[in-house]
Amino acid sequence: xxxxxxxxxxxxxxxxxxxxxxxxxxxxxxxxxxxxxxxxxxxxxxxxxxxxxxxxxxxxxxxxxxxxxxxxxxxxxxxxxxxxxxxxxxxxxxxxxxxxxxxxxxxxxxxxxxxxxxxxxxxxxxxxxxxxxxxxxxxxxxxxxxxxxxxxxxxxxxxxxxxxxxxxxxxx
Amino acid sequence: xxxxxxxxxxxxxxxxxxxxxxxxxxxxxxxxxxxxxxxxxxxxxxxxxxxxxxxxxxxxxxxxxxxxxxxxxxxxxxxxxxxxxxxxxxxxxxxxxxxxxxxxxxxxxxxxxxxxxxxxxxxxxxxxxxxxxxxxxxxxxxxxxxxxxxxxxxxxxxxxxxxxxxxxxxxxxxxxxxxxxxxxxxxxxxxxxxxxxxxxxxxxxxxxxxxxxxxxxxxxxxxxxxxxxxxxxxxxxxxxxxxxxxxxxxxxxxxxxxxxxxxxxxxxxxxxxxxxxxxxxxxxxxxxxxxxxxxxxxxxxxxxxxxxxxxxxxxxxxxxxxxxxxxxxxxxxxxxxxxxxxxxxxxxxxxxxxxxxxx
Numbered sequence: 001x002x003x004x005x006x007x008x009x010x011x012x013x014x015x016x017x018x019x020x021x022x023x024x025x026x027x028x029x030x031x032x033x034x035x036x037x038x039x040x041x042x043x044x045x046x047x048x049x050x051x052x053x054x055x056x057x058x059x060x061x062x063x064x065x066x067x068x069x070x071x072x073x074x075x076x077x078x079x080x081x082x083x084x085x086x087x088x089x090x091x092x093x094x095x096x097x098x099x100x101x102x103x104x105x106x107x108x109x110x111x112x113x114x115x116x117x118x119x120x121x122x123x124x125x126x127x128x129x130x131x132x133x134x135x136x137x138x139x140x141x142x143x144x145x146x147x148x149x150x151x152x153x154x155x156x157x158x159x160x161x162x163x164x165x166x167x168x169x170x171x172x
Numbered sequence: 173x174x175x176x177x178x179x180x181x182x183x184x185x186x187x188x189x190x191x192x193x194x195x196x197x198x199x200x201x202x203x204x205x206x207x208x209x210x211x212x213x214x215x216x217x218x219x220x221x222x223x224x225x226x227x228x229x230x231x232x233x234x235x236x237x238x239x240x241x242x243x244x245x246x247x248x249x250x251x252x253x254x255x256x257x258x259x260x261x262x263x264x265x266x267x268x269x270x271x272x273x274x275x276x277x278x279x280x281x282x283x284x285x286x287x288x289x290x291x292x293x294x295x296x297x298x299x300x301x302x303x304x305x306x307x308x309x310x311x312x313x314x315x316x317x318x319x320x321x322x323x324x325x326x327x328x329x330x331x332x333x334x335x336x337x338x339x340x341x342x343x344x345x346x347x348x349x350x351x352x353x354x355x356x357x358x359x360x361x362x363x364x365x366x367x368x369x370x371x372x373x374x375x376x377x378x379x380x381x382x383x384x385x386x387x388x389x390x391x392x393x394x395x396x397x398x399x400x401x402x403x404x405x406x407x408x409x410x411x412x413x414x415x416x417x418x419x420x421x422x423x424x425x426x427x428x429x430x431x432x433x434x435x436x437x438x439x440x441x442x443x444x445x446x447x448x449x450x451x452x453x454x455x456x457x458x459x460x461x462x463x464x465x466x467x468x469x470x471x472x473x474x475x476x477x478x479x480x481x482x483x484x485x486x487x488x489x490x491x492x493x494x495x496x497x498x499x500x501x502x503x504x505x506x507x508x509x510x511x512x513x514x515x516x517x518x519x520x521x522x523x524x525x526x527x528x529x530x531x
Contacts, residue, residue: 027246033308052289069330071307
C-alpha cells in the first residue's frame with residue numbers, strides 16, 4: 001500500500017470518528033470542537049486531492065469564522081440546567097424516523113447514480129491549484145460567480161437590517 | 173521526495189521552529205528593557221549580563237510553580253486552551269521566507285519551511301484559528317470574568333480579521349500571487365509594497381495589533397474591568413504559554429509585515445553586494461554569504477517591528493471597547509474597501525500609462 005492510500009485511510013478514519021463524536025458527545029462545546037476537527041480532516045482530504053485553495057478556504061471560512069460563532073452562542077447558553085423535557089420519547093422516535101428516511105434516500109440515490117469513470121492518463125493533477133481555479137471561475141463561470149456575489153450582498157444587507165436597532169427601541 | 177531532500181526540509185523546519193521560540197523568548201526580555209528605557213529605569217539587570225538570562229529564570233520559575241486546575245473547571249479543555257494557543261502561534265512560521273536560497277554541493281536549499289502556492293491564505297487561516305485557544309481556555313475556566321474576556325477577545329479577533337483580509341486583497345491584486353516567496357521576489361530592487369500600499373499597510377498593522385491583543389487593543393485582558401481577562405484562572409506554565417503565544421504572534425506578524433510590505437530579505441543595493449561577493453568568494457560561497465546578509469536584513473526588519481509593538485505598548489493608552497468596535501467596523505473596513513478600489517483602478521489604468529511613459 002503506498003503512503004498516499006494509507007494516509008487517506010487514516011484521515012478517513014479520523015473524519016468518521018470525529019463526525020460520530022459530534023453526535024455522541026453530551027457536552028455541546030465538545031460537539032463543536034469535534035466538528036472543527038472534522039473540518040480539519042476534510043481539509044486534509046482536499047490537500048490529498050491537490051486542492052490546496054479549497055483546503056485553506058475551508059479552514060478560514062468554516063473553522064475560522066462559522067465555528068467561532070457557534071462556540072460563541074453555545075458558551076452563552078446556560079448548560080447547567082439541562083432541559084430534558086424537550087427530549088421525550090415522541091421526539092426521539094420522530095427523529096429516528098426522519099434520520100432513517102434521509103439515510104434510505106441517500107443510499108438509494110447512491111445506488112442509482114453513475115459515478116464517472118476516472119482516467120489517470122487524462123487527469124490533470126493541477127486542476128485544483130488556485131491559478132486554474134481562478135481561470136475557471138472568472139472565464140467560464142463569470143456570470144454565476146457574479147450572481148452569487150449579489151446573493152451574498154443581499155444576505156448581508158438582510159442580516160444588518162435584522163440586527164439594526166429600531167426607532168424607539170431601548171438603548172442598552 | 174528522496175531522503176536527502178526530506179532531511180533538509182526537516183532540518184529547515186526545526187531551525188525555523190527553534191528560531192521562533194528563541195526570538196519570542198528574548199522579546200520578553202526586550203519588552204522589559206524597552207519599557208525600562210521609555211520609563212527611564214534600568215529594566216532587568218540581575219540575571220546574567222544586562223539581564224540576558226532573565227527569560228530562562230522566568231521559564232524556570234513558571235515550570236516549578238504549582239500547576240493548579242480549578243475544581244469546577246473542565247479539566248481537558250482547561251489544558252487544551254493554552255496548548256491550542258501555542259500550537260496556532262507556532263504553525264504560522266512554516267511558510268515565511270526567511271531568506272533566499274543556500275547552495276550546498278549543488279543543492280538549492282530555500283530558507284523557508286514550506287513553499288506553498290497558498291502561503292498567505294495559510295497564514296490567514298492559522299490566524300483565524302488563534303481565537304480558539306483563548307475561547308476554549310476562557311470557557312473551561314468556569315469563571316464569568318474569564319468567559320467575558322474570552323468573548324471580548326473572540327469578537328475583537330473576528331472583527332479585525334475582516335479588515336485584515338481586505339487590506340491583504342490589495343496586495344494580492346498587485347502581486348497576483350498568494351505565495352509569500354513569490355511576493356518577496358517581486359519586491360526585488362527597492363520595489364517595496366509600502367510605496368504602493370501605504371494605506372493598506374496602516375490598516376494591516378492596526379489589525380495585527382488587534383489580532384495579537386496588544387496595547388492599544390488589549391481589551392481581552394483589561395485588568396481594570398476584567399481582573400485578568402481570559403487567563404484569570406491560569407497559573408504556572410499554562411499562563412506562561414498564553415503569554416508566550418502572544419510574543420510568538422508578535423514575531424510572526426512582524427515577519428509577515430516585513431515580507432508583505434518591506435521586501436522581506438531584499439535591501440537596496442543587494443545586486444551590487446551579490447556581484448562583489450560572488451567575485452570575491454566564488455559562486456557558491458558568495459551566494460551563501462549574500463543570502464546570509466539578506467536573512468540578517470530580514471531579521472533586522474522583523475525585530476524593528478517587534479520594537480515598534482513595544483514602543484506603542486508603552487506610549488499609547490488603551491481604547492474603550494465601543495471605540496475599538498467602531499474603529500474596526502466603521503473606519504477600517506470601509507477604508508480597506510476603498511483601498512481595494514483604488515488599487516484596482518491603479519492596476520488597470522495607471523500602470524499601463526506609467527509603463528508607456530517610462531518607455
